[in-house]
Amino acid sequence: MKVAVIVAGYVGLVTGACFAKLGNEVVIIDIDEKKLKAINNGISPIYEEGLDELLRQICLEVSSDYGKVSASETVMLCLGTPSDENGTIVLDYMIEASKRIAEMLRARSGYSVVTVKSTVPPGTTEEVVIPILETSGKKAGQDFGVCMCPEFLREGKAIYDFMHPARVVIGEYDSQSGDVLDRLYQDFKVPIMRTDLKTAEMIKLASNAYLATKISFINEIGNLCKRLGIDVYEVARGMALDDRIGSQFLNAGVGFGGSCLPKDLIMLIAKAKETGYKPAILEGIANFNDAQALRMVELLKKHLTLRGATIGLLGLAFKPGTDDVRDSRAIKIVEALLDEGARVRAYDPLAADNFRRLFPQIEYASKEAVLNSDAILIVTEWAEFKDIDYRRKIVIDGRRIDKAREAKIYEGIGW
């Protein structure tokens, strides 16, 4: 199938590359010429396991010319939906891209399906995207199709997740629209759920909110277990033997970060409030997750005066295997340490450069130098932190690194 993808961001690039690998004719549109050049040279502009290799294997067209979209049977909108400082979702990129697609639709006689892949508040495709597309003078469901097909890709595992999805959710304006996407996904041997547009939008947000809830739930149990002298990892192991609960997302620790879980939770809370509903559980999770990061600093204060002390951070990325620091728990922790008058020395195998843009004032050092700090906080569970000699150190562990238990003073955040 002929597929156009807008833009070459995280979801777009992975989606485009994977659809090309599966034998589709894909063009990715982006205005960033530097990015396009890198992709053409088989170099991914984002860090993602296996993506460079994939780009070198496939035939993928990239262009800054929206005109290239007109030959496609489906055009996938994979634009970022960032939030402003109040947590309100900024749909400017979606709106701009929808206007460009409307121009294309105006000039085009054939039928194509506009598919929203970005994570958006329920109602956005119907209330924002379709009205813009219809400024073309063409009618949704008649002259062109519309779908909302969310992605559930994990950073660092995005190619694997794309190729092995648990399910495909197709929100459709009408069955003709959905049939096109159904065809595109027919080789994936997984359940394909067809539903309406805003249900698909909600499935994405509810899924991420549920994962955030599961993590926060086990973190709360962990905080309690610590007071009771119980190992929360043993508790989780016992819980996971019940199929209804399962073992995933029960790793207690410093909490969740990243570009999706925190933002999607906030998006859902904002949408709930817009309807006049107070989402007590969701708000509780967002607040709890922030407090959980600060618990590391509170535990540290039991052992050390922070003013003037040098605190070493092991890990800045929001999880291992990525250089992404968006909403990393390290951000909250560093803010709190600086507020308390501590000096911060940090190490991360991949994410130090990205973190430096947020906190140029802290010291970025080698792992050895960080280990020579007055105390150490483990914030990301990089594999290389699993065989460090922690003896003679003060360690507050936010990620359950078993070797760290040998430290002179050791505190697990919830164990």
Ligand code: UDX
């Ligand atoms: C997530 C969803 O998993 C994915 O389906 C969605 O499309 C995008 O958001 P991602 O942000 O890449 O993916 O990371 P994920 O692996 O889900 O981890 C998110 C955060 O939760 C990380 O900070 C991680 O450290 C934390 N986490 C995860 C825990 O603290 N405990 C766990 O048991 C699992």
